[in-house]
Amino acid sequence: MSNPVITAFDWVPWFARGQVRDLRVRWALEEVGQSYDVRYLPQGTQKDPPHRALQPFGQIPTYELDGLKLFESGAIVLRIAETHRGLLPEDAGGRARAIEWMFAALNTVEPPIMDYVIATLFEEDQPWSKPRLPAVIARIAERLDELSRRLGENDWLDGSFSAGDLLMVAVLRQLKESPLERAHDNLAAYVARGEARPAFQRAFAAQLAGFTAAPPPEYAFLDQPPTRQGER
Amino acid sequence: MSNPVITAFDWVPWFARGQVRDLRVRWALEEVGQSYDVRYLPQGTQKDPPHRALQPFGQIPTYELDGLKLFESGAIVLRIAETHRGLLPEDAGGRARAIEWMFAALNTVEPPIMDYVIATLFEEDQPWSKPRLPAVIARIAERLDELSRRLGENDWLDGSFSAGDLLMVAVLRQLKESPLERAHDNLAAYVARGEARPAFQRAFAAQLAGFTAAPPPEYAFLDQPPTRQGER
Known part of the structure; x- marks a missing residue:
């Protein structure tokens, strides 16, 4: 059986490393034990016609397997979950609720977080x-309060770890090193629990290992975090 | 067979009428010919514990059927599409691509549009x-340019009308009466094509007919659009 092929960048700015969305797909593939191949895109070429033909919005990741070509990381994670065991419960109700949390992560929790990142x-x-x-922080804080109350003392959002937790942890991780991250102990522990999974660790290391190119000259200043005054 | 029960508001501000997200679920149910019941929530009570138990973020809609309780309109539309014929292609590839457009609508196109609405x-x-x-408009314009190029002269995003088109049209409709709406003839025609579907028309009329309550006193000024100076 052939491996799926995903796309990823050969370079991104320092602040995006470990956050680019191919991580979500790599993590799902690692969770289900599916090996995969990566086609690396030179940074800057994602908006060119060849990649646009695969991804109309000029983004990564994409997913190709046996003639099927998909984009949009949420849809790819769901496709992997539907065609392998391990990311969706077997019972119809549990499966529907795991998918509910996938959409909640991407359409309710992530939009205000994207806004914060911008x-x-x-x-x-x-x-x-x-x-x-x-105002941006207040919108996120409201969502985190609500999510924290629902999660309570549970390890995962609805029983066992699912594709819903995978996407929710990936979304919440974008708040790393922000004051919002530490506002709720149970959410911080939830994210840490997700990141401690061996499949996450492998996916994270694989994403970082893929940034092997030099930056395009105009972005060279984004290759390293800025040093702040007073720091070395 | 019992009807699913969804939740909707008994009153919303003038600018939200015809846009509240139970419309997406009503539309899906109308497309597949599934009758349904509505439990109306008095405006303001969506954040109270009884509804929070069903919807942790205190939003509508929710969906209940035979013991299954779901929230998040994208997940509910997918559940309806999976349990009825008419919103997802039969072949595995077409089905995966329709779901891809559902996620693209909610996680790529809608976030900048939410930002514009705010x-x-x-x-x-x-x-x-x-x-x-x-800057907000520029982000939306980029997405609309890309979507317009991909849609081209086609009626729908990938073959026949699907749950992906349903959500994309619902997302784009939020730009109604904005200059962005008229920037691309093919997208304007695409939205009009979606809105012309009898199932949409029934869903839209049903949402409007459900706003039967008086506004909470503190929101009474949002019961009618403001009249601008010089208008009657």
Whole structure:
């Protein structure tokens, strides 16, 4: 049986390493024990016609197997979960609830977090970002409060670890090193529990190992984190 | 066979009418010819414990059938599509691609549109909203350009109408009456094609007919659109 082929970047800015969305797909493949091949895209070519033919929005990852070509990491994770054992419960109800948490991660919890990432990284220097930040944080805090209450003392969102937990942990991880990360002990422990899984560890290491290219010259300044005044 | 029961609001502000997310579920149910019952929530009670037990984020819609309780409109639409004919192709590849468009609608196209709705409605009066708006619009415009190129002259995103088109049309409809709506003729025609479907028309009429309550006193000013100076 042939391996699926996914796409990933050969270089990303320092702040995106360990966060690019092929991680979600790699993690799902590792959880189900499916080996895979990676086609690395030179950074900057994702918007060119050859990749656009595969991914209309010029993003990664994509997934190809036996003639099927898919994009959108949530859909790829679901496809992997549907065609392998281990990421969705066997019973119809549990399966539907795991999928519910996949959508909750991507359509309810992630949008305000994406907004935060834009405000604190891509638009950090824009004059509107600082005055607006409290409103952005308040929206995330509301979602985290609600999620924390639902999770309670449980290890995972609905019984055993599922594709819903995989995506929720991947979404919450984007708040790493933000004050929001430490606001709820049970959510911090939940993310740590996800990251401690051997499948996550393998996927994470594989993503990092794939950044082997030099940055495009205009992005060279994003190859290392900035040193702050007073730091070495 | 018993009907599924969904939840919806008994009142929403004027600008949300025809946009609340139970519409997506009603539309899916109408497409597959499944009758349903609605439990109306008094506006303001969605954050109270009884509804929170069903929907941890205090939102609507929810879906209940034979002991299964689901929230998150994307997951509910997928569940309806999986248990009825008409919203997913029969072949495995076409089915996976329809689901791919569901996730693309909710995780790639909708987040910048949610951002626009916040900036132009909920935070319209905040000092940061006006200077920031061009950046918000630019993010949506990029996605619409890409979607427009992929759709081309086709009626639907991948062959026949699917749950992916249902969610994409529902997402794009939120730009109604914005300049973004008219930027691409083929996307405007795509949305119109979706809205012209008899199932959409029935779902839309049913949502509007459900707003039978008076507004909570503190929201009474949102019961009608504001009249602008110079208008009657």
